[in-house]
Amino acid sequence: MSAGEEHATFVVIGGGIAGVSCAEMLPFHSSDEKVILITASSLIKAVTNVVPYTKMLFDFDVEEKAAETLSDKHPNVSIIHDTVIKLDAMNHRVFTENGACVSYKKLCICTGGRPKLITEGNKFVIGIRDVDSVKDLQRRIQKARRVVVVGNGGIATEVVYEIEGVEMVWAIKDKHISAPYIDPGAAQFLLSRLDEGKGDAKAPCKRMKYTVSSEQHAGKGAALGPDWHANYDMEGSFVRQRAVTVEYNTEVTAVREGDAEWPVYVELNNGKVYGCDFVISATGVTPNVAALVQGNSLEVSADGGLAVDERLETSAPDVFAAGDACTAAWEAAPHWFQMRLWRQAWQMGAYAAKTMSASLASEPVVQDFCFELFSHVTRFFGLKVVLLGLYNGQRLQGQYEVLLRVTPREEYVKLVVREGRLQGAVLVGETDLEEMCENLILNQIDITGIDILDPRVDIEDYFD
Numbered sequence: 216m217s218a219g220e221e222h223a224t225f226v227v228i229g230g231g232i233a234g235v236s237c238a239e240m241l242p243f244h245s246s247d248e249k250v251i252l253i254t255a256s257s258l259i260k261a262v263t264n265v266v267p268y269t270k271m272l273f274d275f276d277v278e279e280k281a282a283e284t285l286s287d288k289h290p291n292v293s294i295i296h297d298t299v300i301k302l303d304a305m306n307h308r309v310f311t312e313n314g315a316c317v318s319y320k321k322l323c324i325c326t327g328g329r330p331k332l333i334t335e336g337n338k339f340v341i342g343i344r345d346v347d348s349v350k351d352l353q354r355r356i357q358k359a360r361r362v363v364v365v366g367n368g369g370i371a372t373e374v375v376y377e378i379e380g381v382e383m384v385w386a387i388k389d390k391h392i393s394a395p396y397i398d399p400g401a402a403q404f405l406l407s408r409l410d411e412g413k414g415d416a417k418a419p420c421k422r423m424k425y426t427v428s429s430e431q432h433a434g435k436g437a438a439l440g441p442d443w444h445a446n447y448d449m450e451g452s453f454v455r456q457r458a459v460t461v462e463y464n465t466e467v468t469a470v471r472e473g474d475a476e477w478p479v480y481v482e483l484n485n486g487k488v489y490g491c492d493f494v495i496s497a498t499g500v501t502p503n504v505a506a507l508v509q510g511n512s513l514e515v516s517a518d519g520g521l522a523v524d525e526r527l528e529t530s531a532p533d534v535f536a537a538g539d540a541c542t543a544a545w546e547a548a549p550h551w552f553q554m555r556l557w558r559q560a561w562q563m564g565a566y567a568a569k570t571m572s573a574s575l576a577s578e579p580v581v582q583d584f585c586f587e588l589f590s591h592v593t594r595f596f597g598l599k600v601v602l603l604g605l606y607n608g609q610r611l612q613g614q615y616e617v618l619l620r621v622t623p624r625e626e627y628v629k630l631v632v633r634e635g636r637l638q639g640a641v642l643v644g645e646t647d648l649e650e651m652c653e654n655l656i657l658n659q660i661d662i663t664g665i666d667i668l669d670p671r672v673d674i675e676d677y678f679d
């Protein structure tokens with residue numbers, strides 16, 4: 216170690232959910248070892264009030280806090296507010312924008328992602344990632360007449376529902392809305408809610424929520440989390456009724472300069488052209504790892520994430536990665552797959568702490584149970600949506616049947632069954648079926664002949 220160089224056994228890069236859960240858990244596994252968290256953001260993300268809901272689903276709050284609260288709680292953890300600009304994996308060192316050099320025994324890269332924009336460098340095209348970008352959106356909405364939203368994932372779905380008072384065009388490349396999450400039936404079910412407006416939107420939120428401190432953001436913030444919009448008024452004043460036009464099966468071919476009528480025009484490959492005040496590009500994220508990959512033999516997956524094995528270790532020895540920055544490259548359990556979600560970032564961060572400590576002690580490690588079952592809770596159009604396992608028949612190559620129960624405006628239940636065994640579930644509304652579905656997917660019990668969607672059937676009676 217040269218003069219001016221800092222050293223820690225464990226170095227974690229990134230103050231988002233993944234980095235913070237990793238830094239918090241490292242002292243738990245290796246209580247005597249020094250940890251340094253390097254983060255470009257002034258605030259860090261912390262998980263609080265965790266309430267188990269089923270074995271795999273949790274309720275929790277996400278808070279943005281001063282990074283120093285982490286070192287107050289864990290004296291072995293120190294924070295460096297800086298941006299890592301270079302990794303020298305061979306010599307176990309990282310270099311920062313402000314000229315610091317930090318050496319490590321084990322490193323975890325948790326640098327998250329950045330929005331994939333349909334076009335770069337156009338001031339009328341914005342992405343949503345952190346608090347600053349939401350504030351920008353809020354400011355623009357107030358003066359807008361029409362907005363074009365491009366993308367069909369969770370963020371686009373939330374944005375379309377949350378923004379009111381402006382005309383909206385929602386351009387999606389699929390045949391139905393929210394395709395990564397739901398099937399056409401559920402999409403139809405949810406669409407009927409879109410025209411109704413938010414109604415009692417100020418009702419208390421009983422699920423995980425996201426709290427933002429009043430401290431200033433440095434513009435390099437971590438990704439937002441669940442219910443991010445709860446703190447922001449997303450209302451324009453141009454139209455009274457919700458006015459959303461969905462353009463299906465289409466992609467943007469060009470974003471054209473505006474004129475006296477509209478600041479910008481969007482051309483779609485179905486031949487339509489929409490003038491608008493600005494475009495929200497919600498077309499996914501690109502893992503934020505380019506600077507760290509340069510000059511190192513780090514394997515990068517096709518989606519741009521750092522390829523990690525079942526211990527979350529990259530192809531470079533002693534370099535681990537977690538959260539949006541990584542791509543799960545191990546052979547996944549039958550009912551789990553990666554999606555760049557808040558919960559997975561949290562679980563991966565905590566699990567990386569375990570595997571980094573085990574690696575230091577040259578001990579084996581058993582993969583965490585959370586990688587057995589994909590589970591996600593969110594809210595679309597004001598309704599609770601629970602996704603479990605292979606909820607969209609992923610990997611089943613069409614070889615499955617669907618059990619459906621729909622109560623208009625209240626609930627939509629879709630179960631994916633193959634050879635009498637439950638593989639996945641979409642539960643929209645207050646269905647109270649989460650635990651049963653979770654158990655049936657994990658245990659792979661044969662449910663042939665049992666009408667599990669009949670509310671009078673108590674599944675436990677069959678297995679006592």
Ligand SMILES: Cc1cc2nc3c(=O)[nH]c(=O)nc-3n(C[C@H](O)[C@H](O)[C@H](O)COP(=O)(O)OP(=O)(O)OC[C@H]3O[C@@H](n4cnc5c(N)ncnc54)[C@H](O)[C@@H]3O)c2cc1C
Nearest residue numbers: 229230231232233255256299327437438538539555556557
């Ligand atoms: C608008 C929005 C809504 C979302 N809604 C949901 C939802 O409802 N449910 C859900 O599950 N998920 C949601 N997500 C996704 C979820 O927020 C992310 O998957 C998750 O936060 C990723 O966490 P992370 O720690 O991997 O990355 P991030 O939260 O992006 O954190 C990355 C951290 O690394 C720091 N950093 C980056 N580069 C460097 C560097 N070179 N040096 C030092 N520090 C660096 C950043 O400052 C930041 O602190 C949403 C995301 C967005 C943007």
